[in-house]
Amino acid sequence: MSVVPASVKPKPAVAALDVPRGRSRWWDREAPLAYLFMVPGALLLILFMAYPFGLGIYLSLTDKMVGFADFDFIGLENYQYLLRDRVFHQTVVNTFVYGFVTVPFKLVLGLGLALVLNQRFRLSSAIRAGLLLPWIVPTAISSLAWLMLFDPVLSPISWVLREWGLITQNVNFLGDRVNAMASLCLANVWRGIPFFAISILAGLQAVPQELHEAAALDGASSWQRFRSVTLPTIRTIVVIATLFSIIWTFADFQLIYVLTKGGPANGTHVFGTYAYQTMGYSALGQAASVALSMFPFLAIFAALLLRQLRSED
């Protein structure tokens, strides 16, 4: 804001009324000022977003290794390798499982929670805040709690099941691929429910109460009222929350990094963790190609989300 000279003296008020001041000086006109306001943010975003995006594409076309200055342009070789790489195939499958299988659970359970919370009751705001914790607490930290809940020896879940006589041996939550994927999905659903709940709750407040009452007077059951009054009102917000959730889950890192690091035997990788692991082997170009492979999918979800938001206008 130092661009504007501080010494500009206001003209006499009479003059100000005669001439609309918006026309007189360039910094009082909307357009130049608007572009000026974009500059600081744009600089940061170009330097640390647009530039790395371009650099990432370039790196993914090279055989750059960490710590070596020399590297060659190798075209699409990194991507061709990924097409043959079984771990990468598994990664793609896992990411879709992880991104899509969890969504219906988060949606239904989140909707349920929203409907429960939408009632009037004592301490409602404190209870609401408490139930949001899974979504608020740093994921790396809450994942540590899950890491212990899934521990092969110390898991209290196994202990309870053993006490109830349902199992004789501890559950090996993270020990094989299928169990580990299921465990990751469980932790993901747990973290995602509050987001769906709070988004849908915001939508529920917009449900026209008169319509509800009118329908009730006409003898509509609560299910009928839910289907024909509530659901249409919250449809958009449900779609938006779902797309957000898919994008975030697709690009997740922390939860998987803390719980399995992509193991056992590379069986639970998603794009983020596999790229991180590849980077750990110093293969920077290859790692960049793994991370960028997620881009087309993200672009599709983003386009859908944008269309949804715009159709609202």
Next chain:
Amino acid sequence: MVGENTLSNRMLKLWVPLALYAAFLLFPFAWMLIVSLKPDELLLDTRLNPFAIVNPTLANYRRLIFESPFPRWILNTLVVTLGATVISLACSILIGYALGRFRFRGGNTIGVLIFLLYLVPPTLLFIPLSQIVSNFGLYNQYAALILTYPTFLIPFASWLLMGYFRTISRELEDAALVDGATRIQAMWRVVLPLALPGVLSAAIFCFTLGWNEFLYALVFMGSGEMKTVPVGVVSDFIRADVHFWGLLMAAGIAGSVPVAIAYAFLVDNYVSGLTAGATKG
């Protein structure tokens, strides 16, 4: 509709489901708390009821504060998060103001672009960004995160503030302009004070998003003393197969309390911020 508000109906529709949800959603935190209060030697005895706290102790918290690098991680996280929040807010107020109140060519396109940038996840960019960070000589420096966190904070905060600025009446601003104020003065003295609640919630969201960030912190500032809380806890309290569970859980509780308190009050605004574009003011 007799009976709609009877006690049993209320139990069935409200308290029972609420209790079930609470049990599921809060169980991991309760577990963290239990483990953090247990003495180490009882923790590993699998014959004991794992939920019983026999000799509760604060030893883990004492170790965390006096004998571990945890306080240093807190300091690191504070420096990084506050720095990134200030930078992001300054940039976002300007962007949000311009997008929310000025009519100019390309305004809508820029708004859409900002929204799309918000969707770009750190996992997409961390590899080339690590090169840039080390080329600039920023590796393991506070600046590495202070300058990169705004990439996800600015889009979010601009989007939120844009919606907020739109809700403030134009007439007040116009009145100030007629009275001889420049646009900057009108913005600074008239609109911004009215937008203070929005700015405050943007600040708190930036703070919590920064506090929770993991990947950039792990890759750009993940060694030695410079770790942030989430990275430090995950990488220093878990060594190969040795898990310092008591310490881990104590750190988990201590590391989430500040952000939980801040967020709890503002979460409704967060959602309305997300959907600000959907319900134009």
